[in-house]
Amino acid sequence: MTADTGPESRRQFLRRLAASGLLAAGVSAAAGWFSLRPAYVASSGAEGVSLPDFGMPGAPARMSIVHGADRRKSLQRGLAALGGMARFVRPGERVLLKVNAAFAAPPGLGATTHPELVAAAVEACRRAGAAEVTVTDNPINDPAACFALTGIAAAARQAGARVMPPRAAYFRPLTVKKARFIRRWPVLYRPLESVDRVIGLAPVKDHHRSGASMSLKNWYGLLGGRRSIFHQDINTIIRDLGLMVRPTLVILDGTVTMMTNGPTGGSLSDLKRTDTLIVSSDPVAADAFGATLLGKTAADLPFIGMCRRAGVGTDDYRSLNPVVLSA
Amino acid sequence: MALLLVIAAGVLVRQAHFNPAVRVFVDGGRNEIPRAVGDRAGTPAADLVALPALLRPMGPPETFGPDRLADKIDGKAPLYLSAGFRELVSRRFALKDGADRWFEFNRYRMRDPQAAFAVFSAQRRPDARRLAIMRNSYATANALFVVHGPDYLELVGSGPGHALQGAMRRAAQAFVRSHPVAAAAREPGDLFPDEGLEPGSITLLAEDAFGFAGLDRVTTALYRLGGKELTAFVSRRGSPREAAERADAYLVFLQRFGAEDFSGKVPPDLPGARLVRVIDTWELVFTVGPVLAGVHESPDAGTALALGRRLAAALEEKGGRRDR
Numbered sequence: 168m169t170a171d172t173g174p175e176s177r178r179q180f181l182r183r184l185a186a187s188g189l190l191a192a193g194v195s196a197a198a199g200w201f202s203l204r205p206a207y208v209a210s211s212g213a214e215g216v217s218l219p220d221f222g223m224p225g226a227p228a229r230m231s232i233v234h235g236a237d238r239r240k241s242l243q244r245g246l247a248a249l250g251g252m253a254r255f256v257r258p259g260e261r262v263l264l265k266v267n268a269a270f271a272a273p274p275g276l277g278a279t280t281h282p283e284l285v286a287a288a289v290e291a292c293r294r295a296g297a298a299e300v301t302v303t304d305n306p307i308n309d310p311a312a313c314f315a316l317t318g319i320a321a322a323a324r325q326a327g328a329r330v331m332p333p334r335a336a337y338f339r340p341l342t343v344k345k346a347r348f349i350r351r352w353p354v355l356y357r358p359l360e361s362v363d364r365v366i367g368l369a370p371v372k373d374h375h376r377s378g379a380s381m382s383l384k385n386w387y388g389l390l391g392g393r394r395s396i397f398h399q400d401i402n403t404i405i406r407d408l409g410l411m412v413r414p415t416l417v418i419l420d421g422t423v424t425m426m427t428n429g430p431t432g433g434s435l436s437d438l439k440r441t442d443t444l445i446v447s448s449d450p451v452a453a454d455a456f457g458a459t460l461l462g463k464t465a466a467d468l469p470f471i472g473m474c475r476r477a478g479v480g481t482d483d484y485r486s487l488n489p490v491v492l493s494a
Numbered sequence: 495m496a497l498l499l500v501i502a503a504g505v506l507v508r509q510a511h512f513n514p515a516v517r518v519f520v521d522g523g524r525n526e527i528p529r530a531v532g533d534r535a536g537t538p539a540a541d542l543v544a545l546p547a548l549l550r551p552m553g554p555p556e557t558f559g560p561d562r563l564a565d566k567i568d569g570k571a572p573l574y575l576s577a578g579f580r581e582l583v584s585r586r587f588a589l590k591d592g593a594d595r596w597f598e599f600n601r602y603r604m605r606d607p608q609a610a611f612a613v614f615s616a617q618r619r620p621d622a623r624r625l626a627i628m629r630n631s632y633a634t635a636n637a638l639f640v641v642h643g644p645d646y647l648e649l650v651g652s653g654p655g656h657a658l659q660g661a662m663r664r665a666a667q668a669f670v671r672s673h674p675v676a677a678a679a680r681e682p683g684d685l686f687p688d689e690g691l692e693p694g695s696i697t698l699l700a701e702d703a704f705g706f707a708g709l710d711r712v713t714t715a716l717y718r719l720g721g722k723e724l725t726a727f728v729s730r731r732g733s734p735r736e737a738a739e740r741a742d743a744y745l746v747f748l749q750r751f752g753a754e755d756f757s758g759k760v761p762p763d764l765p766g767a768r769l770v771r772v773i774d775t776w777e778l779v780f781t782v783g784p785v786l787a788g789v790h791e792s793p794d795a796g797t798a799l800a801l802g803r804r805l806a807a808a809l810e811e812k813g814g815r816r817d818r
Contacts, residue, residue, distance in 0.1 A: 307565060307567075307568045375573055380569070395568070398571070398572060428617050430569050431567050433650045434636060435635045435653075436619040436620065
């Protein structure tokens with residue numbers, strides 16, 4: 168008996184040791200997973216919907232930079248320099264204009280897409296033969312107040328567009344390949360699901376967290392859920408957004424730039440007249456140039472380099488040989 | 495066991511690096527809200543404004559706690575959260591004779607008057623016109639900004655114009671009258687010497703002062719001396735020992751960026767002060783009792799020392815015994 172007890176105890180001890188080791192490994196793996204994964208990622212299930220590439224297949228990226236105080240004229244000239252809106256919107260196509268209607272602020276404060284630009288873009292799409300033009304955003308503040316007080320709703324409707332404010336039923340979980348955060352995250356999908364082209368219309372603004380809010384950050388307005396949590400890693404979420412939306416075109420409005428206290432501003436003294444409008448099929452290039460209106464360079468804004476490395480576009484806007492002209 | 499300890503340490507490290515937005519997201523904004531003297535408990539703040547007869551509310555007041563602040567001001571929320579935000583009450587008012595002329599009255603209730611001053615000063619506009627409403631208040635072409643006790647008020651108009659400005663000013667005055675607060679024992683800028691001080695330049699940095707995560711609650715003031723621009727700073731700490739420790743930590747931080755020690759140049763009337771050169775600017779750091787003080791980004795050593803002497807003298811006079 169005594170002779171048998173020793174080896175059995177050793178075996179039991181080794182078994183217990185192995186079990187403890189496995190348990191510790193399991194706990195550490197679980198702890199690592201819980202600790203490192205974003206807390207809001209759904210734990211299981213399908214990947215959700217995805218978005219197509221709304222760009223022009225096979226067409227090289229192009230860009231125009233127009234200097235002038237009149238947004239309507241600047242857009243006309245900027246589009247004409249790239250071959251006209253007809254190069255981007257074909258007759259019968261349905262177009263979505265993603266505006267920045269984030270705040271219930273008057274258009275003069277520069278916190279949102281200017282209604283004159285919205286109207287001009289709608290009209291350009293209609294002239295190109297668009298069957299339907301829809302204007303949407305998921306604002307930060309109350310959507311009805313935002314679309315009304317910014318003047319966007321009235322301008323869009325008057326120009327012949329349909330305004331589509333967000334509703335709970337319009338959101339669907341969406342996963343972006345290679346994205347860190349947008350994985351089964353609710354996205355304002357209904358306005359996107361049946362359109363052929365997507366055009367972003369954004370103002371150039373300072374931003375307290377990211378340094379700037381321009382074309383790429385504008386897609387933040389397609390996110391639903393408790394999206395403010397992404398402010399903890401704003402550059403990565405902007406890169407994810409760049410991967411999520413491959414637009415037909417972006418129109419970056421630096422006619423007036425919010426230089427300080429962005430993204431809300433609040434005072435006319437936060438604004439500077441910079442008289443520049445950018446039309447580009449590459450949002451990264453547009454933002455790289457837009458940074459200069461804020462007195463910065465692309466290197467000052469980490470999300471621009473991150474988007475370039477992710478293959479969203481080029482931060483060397485000069486490589487697109489932009490057409491520079493005056494309105 | 496060692497492995498479990500490593501895991502626990504890792505989790506603790508990650509927990510300690512939560513950003514304020516995440517903290518309130520997780521907490522659900524359960525912070526207590528201090529009420530100003532004269533507040534009626536449970537009444538939305540904007541309702542307490544005795545409205546001038548020419549105004550009409552455009553809708554009911556909206557209230558945002560720390561967990562929902564970003565729903566109102568998006569990416570600017572971390573600025574308020576890190577300073578000590580408690581609650582925002584927001585309401586729009588229109589002039590009765592013109593619906594297109596309206597303003598938004600935002601009452602940010604902060605942890606204390608210093609927190610209110612921090613967000614006020616961090617956003618001060620360069621063309622600010624000082625107002626008589628409160629010591630810390632100013633107007634721009636379309637807006638008013640006021641610190642009143644622990645409240646930071648923003649009244650943002652839909653555009654410029656005398657009628658709208660007048661209405662906003664009356665609304666702000668009505669709010670101040672109906673929400674009396676105890677007079678501040680000491681204003682953030684009281685410790686600075688007057689000569690060369692740029693008016694309206696006093697700023698309270700709630701955190702990450704001068705890019706150093708270990709330096710919070712730092713009040714700065716811009717000076718112009720002999721055509722040169724430089725910044726003086728003070729930070730009242732919990733004790734002389736804490737002030738000295740923060741000073742040491744800040745100098746270590748500067749040394750990581752290549753700061754060279756020139757403390758040998760410090761004259762005897764600034765004993766214990768340390769002078770360093772960082773690339774082509776100069777930093778002077780010293781303590782006076784529990785106050786950490788110094789000069790930031792001076793273009794030369796002489797100007798840094800001249801301002802440092804005046805600042806030290808002002809602190810000796812107003813701030814207590816010099817700590818050696």
